[in-house]
Amino acid sequence: MNIKTCQRLITISLLSILLAACSSTLKPTQMPEKHPVTTPQTINLYADNIPGEIKKSNQETVRDASAEHTFIMDINQPQLTIFKAAPHLANGTAVIILPGGGYKGVSIVKEGYDIAKRFNSIGITAFVLKYRMPNTNTMLDKTTGPLQDAQQAIYWVRSNAKLWGIHPDKVGIMGFSAGGHLASTAATHFDNAVMSQYQSENLKPDFQILIYPVISMKDEVTHKGSRKNLLAPELTPDNIAYFSNEDQVTRATPKAFIVHAIDDKAVPVENALLYTQALTQHKVQTQLLLLPEGGHGFGMDNPFDWFESLATWLKNNQLR
Template identity: 60%
Template sequence: MKFKLLLVICWGLLVGCASSNDVADNINTAEPEIFNLYPGDIPGAKSTVNLEHVRDISHPDTFLMDITLPTLTAYWPEPAKANGTAVIICPGGGYAGVSIVKEGSQVAERFNQLGVTAFVLKYRMPLTQSMQDKSLGPLQDVQQAISLVRKNAQSWHIDADKVGIMGFSAGGHLTASAAVHFDNPVTAELAEHNIRPDFQILIYPVISFMDEITHKGSRDNLIGPAFSPEQSVYFSNERQVTDNTPPAFIVHAGDDTSVPVENSLVYYQALHRHQVPSQLLIVPDGGHGFGLRNNFDWFNDLERWLRNRGLLSHTNLLSNTL
């Protein structure tokens, strides 16, 4: 136990968080920068100790558990490559933790190769001991992240009209939730901010909380086993799609036994009904949780989709009104 506590303390010292009010204007560094997601007290949070810990310290794909202090880690592209597009990445982990390497930093570095500024969101886990309403805590964090990126778009050399979100597994559920609930801010502070993502990228996402196809672990962790019918519908994102839902790129493996591919299918069908431009890619195998490590390089298709939507072309940020 002492060793685990020491590890968590050392992790915090190594990453060192900057205040979101103290944003660095010099981004010509290849090193990631970590920002606190909130400038002060977290709205709706209870006073609690930092419960974050690493699930398996010997595993190279770091998995963080019980996150209570959310951060946003920025991965900057080379200035000559930067095109103004930004993506906020929500790693998965069943709303119990986040796979911060395989579905976070490695993906961010791949985006940097395209000139995209990538942010890895370490969002809070839904814990009753740290949140007044645990079901809304993660959604509040991703809405705050979108607002924070747009707020600092000029100093971070980002086009405020090219800010998207991406999520894996339960992080995909969080991403889709942000994409369908942007007109319903969790906190009053965000009511005057634009928190609509300009695009969404979903990789083997949990979408529905309906019994037939949901990932019950994610559902139970977020809203509990004794959820109401209203909660089930609210968090079944295929039920919340509108004509104004952002364009989507979706990837799922046909042989996924953890999160059935039907999650992506029902979401795509809802997007299609509302004429939301979307692309669905079903890869033949890979199961669940493969990140970038699939026999089929789906990221190449994502690059083509981003390029076709004009998201990889350079923007004259000096003329952009933010």
């Protein structure tokens, strides 16, 4: 079945049903009650040298220092910022958050820190990953550099589960936009460790949360800026296929919660639809929430509170 036929079938079978469902059940955005939160702690993702790096000084810059939402570019020294849930709320679940930014940078506040605080309000400890941007000047293999960081974060969180009061079998991954591509890559390529020392380690997220994600690298549906930054100039058929995550799903892929707005002009909603179809074909438990509006990059700022639906999904899956 070619991709255009697939899109038509998905649109007919899912769009009308799910859009009708979400428009009738979603509630306007409501701010959660305030709860005490612990002070965030930032650590380097790697204790020593970064495997596969081309050693450089810190390359990162802030795109517009006066902007409301901080956007950090050209990251080559990855870090984790830990938002530990307050003890009286903590339920043992953890989520690693990958902000988006087209594989050029990360919207670290709107799609990172703000989301982490919302997770804290429902007892979930959050780890915001400032992952490296694919760059031939700072890494030996730019196509796998970001995935290396995501796998390192999963390994580190599980290895330190006791320290942070979390269950090692309740570690999920979440991504926005290009961060959603990286999160879905971690969720579909977990049995292929980028670093050889982790070949026998459990790198599989226990669940995945994808918000307006880039999924495919194929011409018809990809976000071309993300594809260029991750893969160019090696836009080979093999690379495009390997990183088109709708084609990498198996029955072992972790359960998923996905949100996308149908009026997204930057990352077509077909990304979410194709991934949902692949997951359902492989009998992976999936919830797709199609929002009638919001465009791209809305973070928590949407007329409907998608996080409330996510919180319900987490509860239904014994994750909160």
